[in-house]
Amino acid sequence: MTDSNGGKMNDRTVETSPQVYARIGGVLYLIIIIVGGFGETFRGNLVVSGDAAATAKNIMASESLWRISVAAELLYLTFAVALTLIVYVLLRPASNNLALLAAFFALVSIAVESVSRVSLFAALFPLAGTSYLNAFDPHQLQAFAYLCLRVYNYGFGISLVFFGCCLFLYGYLVCRSGYFPKWLGVFLMIGSLCYLINSFALVVAPTFEGTIFPAILLPAGLSELTFALWLLVMGVNVPKWQEKATVLS
Numbered sequence: 219m220t221d222s223n224g225g226k227m228n229d230r231t232v233e234t235s236p237q238v239y240a241r242i243g244g245v246l247y248l249i250i251i252i253v254g255g256f257g258e259t260f261r262g263n264l265v266v267s268g269d270a271a272a273t274a275k276n277i278m279a280s281e282s283l284w285r286i287s288v289a290a291e292l293l294y295l296t297f298a299v300a301l302t303l304i305v306y307v308l309l310r311p312a313s314n315n316l317a318l319l320a321a322f323f324a325l326v327s328i329a330v331e332s333v334s335r336v337s338l339f340a341a342l343f344p345l346a347g348t349s350y351l352n353a354f355d356p357h358q359l360q361a362f363a364y365l366c367l368r369v370y371n372y373g374f375g376i377s378l379v380f381f382g383c384c385l386f387l388y389g390y391l392v393c394r395s396g397y398f399p400k401w402l403g404v405f406l407m408i409g410s411l412c413y414l415i416n417s418f419a420l421v422v423a424p425t426f427e428g429t430i431f432p433a434i435l436l437p438a439g440l441s442e443l444t445f446a447l448w449l450l451v452m453g454v455n456v457p458k459w460q461e462k463a464t465v466l467s
Contacts, residue, residue: 244450
């Protein structure tokens with residue numbers, strides 16, 4: 219029960235304050251962006267386009283860092299699950315159903331991305347030099363490792379289809395929320411369209427995707443970074459959030 223001074227009520231208010239959720243969400247989002255960006259940049263420096271032998275040599279020369287980068291990305295995917303819940307809590311006053319739909323899209327994206335990471339480990343197996351691989355020519359093993367990386371690229375691209383849908387809903391809900399600036403929501407929707415264009419181009423017209431990548435993803439990355447920083451620094455307009463949350467309840 220609440221005492222005459224409202225002690226427990228104040229504790230409850232602190233625990234459930236949208237500002238607390240926003241700050242935690244901003245920190246998690248920044249970690250995800252930093253770790254994810256490092257992983258993609260690190261692998262991009264090792265993979266030599268069209269050259270399986272050089273790629274295999276680079277990977278084996280940095281095998282420990284390769285494994286650490288993948289492990290770090292698996293950790294950030296667990297953070298992404300927590301972030302999904304936090305963003306749902308922040309956006310549900312704008313529309314509970316759409317916020318829930320966005321969370322579903324986010325979780326599917328996380329699941330697909332997690333499974334695609336298996337290909338990064340699979341790329342190491344044919345390069346391990348174990349005796350059972352002696353039946354294969356070294357060039358065949360290098361080609362198989364390179365193929366695993368190609369499979370990963372497509373798996374990650376597919377995950378971004380679902381995340382692009384999620385990000386579009388985030389942007390729409392931010393626009394209609396009243397406790398986030400509308401321009402932030404528009405920026406998120408533009409970013410989501412960039413993800414979707416890149417992913418569908420990868421599937422339907424890979425040559426065209428090669429010409430627009432990575433420039434097409436720059437607005438998407440900036441929109442996410444802006445959202446993360448806004449959550450961390452500015453948070454939400456608490457009175458307006460509480461007003462809409464009260465109506466929802």
